[in-house]
Amino acid sequence: MGVAVREFGKYPLPEGLSSGPELWLMRVPPATDGLGAPGGTGSGTRGGGTLPTAAPTAAPTAADLEILDAEERRRTAALRRDSDRNLYVAAHVALRRLLGAYLNEDPAALVFIREPCPGCGGPHGRPALTGHPLHFSLSHTRGGLALLGFADRPVGVDIEARPGREAIEDASLALHEAEQADLAALPPDAKAAAFSRCWTRKEAYLKGTGEGLAGKGGLQTLVGTGPEPLPVPGWELTDVPVPEGFTAACAVREA
Secondary structure, eight states: OOEEEBTTTTTTOOSSSSSEEEEEEEEEOOOOOOOEEETSSOOOEEEEOOOOOOOOOOHHHHHHHHSSSSHHHHHHHOOOSSSHHHHHHHHHHHHHHHHHHHSSOOGGOOOEOOOTTTTOOOOOOOOEEETOOEEEEEETTTEEEEEEESSOOOOOEEHHHHHHHHHHHHGGGGGGGHHHHHHSSSSSHHHHHHHHHHHHHHHHOOOOOOOOOOSSSHHHOOOSSSOOOOOOOOOOOEEOOOOTTTTEEEEEEEE
């Protein structure tokens, strides 16, 4: 599956959707957290590794904030760091603007719901739109990048800043045992890239199914740590090109 990535803010908003998937990358400016250091800059760390920084674009305006619904505003207010709030708002404004363009709808009028979880049936499955068949997925990461995916069938995307050693050791326990063995056999300087490929593929797939990492899919689904994703029945997985220091993947259900 070859996927082109357009950068939000540099390309015109879309007019309708083909079969997809269509991917959009958004760069979010760093902001001073008020907690001692700029958020999302190269001076930060994550699990012992240096946090990369994406080149900034324009920050959200007051008009952008009016697009968000009450729940999105509540979640924004609950975030302590300026950088996290800025990233959350910018990513969700971009999601609404792109959905509005694809559907020819007012972005502020879109109503989000949660589909039933495929594992337990609870109301925490894939996000969806009331009354619209368009499928979408959003992921954002510290360091100032967001990735958005849209398709006419279930889709999941994930983007992550490259983690440090401690984060890899902790999170690897959620991977398939074969993937854990592959990572354990690698030299230290190769583990971060291999882990990041595996993690983003797996999370994109589990977001596409709606199960998420809280279920058993992470342990049971094999996506691989190598340069190319391993096949997953019924799904197409692909690694997505993103700036240095970040890793991303997309999963879309086969037509």
